Amino acid sequence: MTDLRRRPHKASSSKFKRLKQDKGLYLMLLPGLIVIILFHYLPMYGAIIAFKDFNIIKGIMGSPWAGLKHFSNLLYAPEFYRVFRNTLLISIYRLVFQFPIPIILALLINEIRNVLFKRSIQTITYLPHFLSWVIVGALTIDLLSPSGGLINKVLGSIGLGPVTLMDKKYFRTVLVASQTWKEAGWSAIIYLAAISSIDTELYEAAVVDGANRWKQTLHVTLPGIRSTIVFIILLRISALMLTDVEQVLMLYNPLVYEVGDVIGTYVYRQGLGRMKYSYATAVGLFQSVVGFACLVVANRLSRKYTDTSMW
Amino acid sequence: MIIRSRGEKIFSVFNHLFLVVLAAIMLLPFLHVLAKSLSDEAAVMAGYVGLVPIGFNLRTYKYVINNYEFLRSLYVSVVVTGVGTFLHVLITSLVAYPLSRDYLVGRGPITFIFIFTMLFSGGLIPTYLVVKGLGLVDTLGALIFPGIFSVFNMIILRNYFASIPDSLEEAAKIDGCSHLGIFFRIMLPLSMPAIATVCVYTAVGYWNNYFSALIYINSRNLYPLAMYLRQVVVDTSSQLVDLNPEISNLNPQSVRNATVIASTVPIIVVYPFLQKYFISGIMLGAVKE
Known part of the structure; x- marks a missing residue:
């Protein structure tokens, strides 16, 4: 307590005092700081091997510089265009086909009055989100098995199919569909939360004006969750360069590389499979830089069109 | 009505x-x-x-639950998930608390140093080389340490800490309690809903991850359950038949099915109890600064 009375007047020394007083707080940051330096900032530094001919014995520092060789190699590699196109296309398909489903689901769940029924539907549709891609992949492989997979049996009985994981025509469809199956329920939560925060007076006013449920949905609910919808679209745009590698690695095979190989899986095979460390790092760096640019653009749009920004 | x-x-x-x-x-x-x-x-x-x-x-189940490899990978998953979740929540909340204090000098720049790791990444290969350089390849450490901090969880916890009334902290300070003491004795106990949510997210993340094992683990005796299951599903019959002569009278497809179900059961069993924490996390994360 005596300290307080002897507090110095100058602002700079009071700042210093604060630092000293809050030493404990800075110490608490330390373990986390060490973790992100080791596993995030050190790899960012290590990414300079994209500009070197990395040799595991000479290490990051000792390996000779290679300039932009790996980046020009990448621009001449037909495989690179393939994985770039696939990554982008799969993201766009997800944006177009997968994105509206949780909104519709949230609107439908919101119309249910019976609490028990509502709860059960929610519980069941959220469940797949918590399963590993290994399990969901295994279920997908089983359902699409050319010899007696359930989906192919149903399709066969109406004269369609078969849809298999070896078929280039359907591979991206399978990726988007299995992900929708896994995530649709879970993604609906954020819209349900947005719907529940809409002022109930708006609905009462709409009823007074003679609006039925459909009109209420159109003129109250949808405008009420508009900013959430925009925000989610922007989040998706910021992740255009990312594909769920755990999913693709579970489902793809060399027969469908042409349509299913994405940047993440390509980096994995080139880098860890064929030990082309520098080249794979260059591909990864390209992904990170373009991804970062998408993020910055999306965040700027988000600030402009909604009140939320990601940072 | x-x-x-x-x-x-x-x-x-x-x-x-x-x-x-x-x-x-x-x-x-x-x-x-x-x-x-x-x-x-x-x-x-x-x-x-x-x-x-x-x-x-129940023949296939009898085989699966007596299978040494299945039990061993189940054990690895329990250890990785338990230790990983504990350390993750400890380290992440230790970061979240100081960053929730608005009087912390340098709060903005320090927060950015942490958040930037979510925006930009050095990539798979440099991360692999660091993990290798630290001597973690082919140890359980490679499955635990790289995922031991998360920006997303940090934001959830930071928002929660920030919502606790300042008067509690001030009162404790007057009583001579240190920052660390305030954190462990007041803030953590008051933040149990947020801590529980983060625990659940983290545990599910560790439990389901197979990619880390795919890149960092070579010896089969360190495979977590997800990675073991991947082997069973992707490399169909080969090693099942080779390594286990007694299996030859069982159909590999049936064993695979039973393994898939047996691996799903732990999640299905705990899921109903933890469901409310999953959902509250979404709300906590959405709270604005």
Whole structure:
């Protein structure tokens, strides 16, 4: 307590005092700081091997510089265009086909009055989100098995199919569909939360004006969750360069590389499979830089069109 | 109360029906695999099994739960998930608390140093080389340490800490309590809902991750359950038959089905109890600064 009375007047020394007083707080940051330096900032530094001919014995520092060789190699590699196109296309398909489903689901769940029924539907549709891609992949492989997979049996009985994981025509469809199956329920939560925060007076006013449920949905609910919808679209745009590698690695095979190989899986095979460390790092760096640019653009749009920004 | 037109009643009926069908679509793949795992091999091979087991038996399950590799990978998963979740929540909340204090000098720049790791990444290969350089390859450390901090969870916890009234902290300070003491004795106990949510997210993340094991782990005796299951599913018959002579009278597909179900059971069992924490996390994360 005596300290307080002897507090110095100058602002700079009071700042210093604060630092000293809050030493404990800075110490608490330390373990986390060490973790992100080791596993995030050190790899960012290590990414300079994209500009070197990395040799595991000479290490990051000792390996000779290679300039932009790996980046020009990448621009001449037909495989690179393939994985770039696939990554982008799969993201766009997800944006177009997968994105509206949780909104519709949230609107439908919101119309249910019976609490028990509502709860059960929610519980069941959220469940797949918590399963590993290994399990969901295994279920997908089983359902699409050319010899007696359930989906192919149903399709066969109406004269369609078969849809298999070896078929280039359907591979991206399978990726988007299995992900929708896994995530649709879970993604609906954020819209349900947005719907529940809409002022109930708006609905009462709409009823007074003679609006039925459909009109209420159109003129109250949808405008009420508009900013959430925009925000989610922007989040998706910021992740255009990312594909769920755990999913693709579970489902793809060399027969469908042409349509299913994405940047993440390509980096994995080139880098860890064929030990082309520098080249794979260059591909990864390209992904990170373009991804970062998408993020910055999306965040700027988000600030402009909604009140939320990601940072 | 609410006046319902005929159109609305018809919609309501269809809506209920539609959601029931949807729930069925979510459950059918499991029920189908479950039925197959409980059926006679011949019926499975012939493709007769739909949703009801034919020739009910538990032979494949007996094999799976007595399988040394399955039990060992289950053990690895429990250790990695337990230790990883504990350390993750400790380190992440230790970062979140100081960053929730608005008087912390340099709070903005320090927060950015942490958040930037979410925006930009050095990539898979440099991260692999660091983990290798630290001597973690082929140890459980490689499965635990790289995922031991998360920006997303940090933001959830920071928002929660920030919502706790300042007066509690001030009162404790007057009583001579240190920052660390305030954190462990006041803030953590008061933040149990947020801590529980983050624990659940983290545990699910560790439990389901197979990619880390794929890149960092070479020896099969360190495979977590997800990675073991991947082997069973992707490399179909080869090692199952080679390594386990006694299996030859069981159909590999049935063993695979039983392993899938046995690996899903732990999640299905805990899921209903933890569900409320999953959902509250979404709300906590959405709270603005």
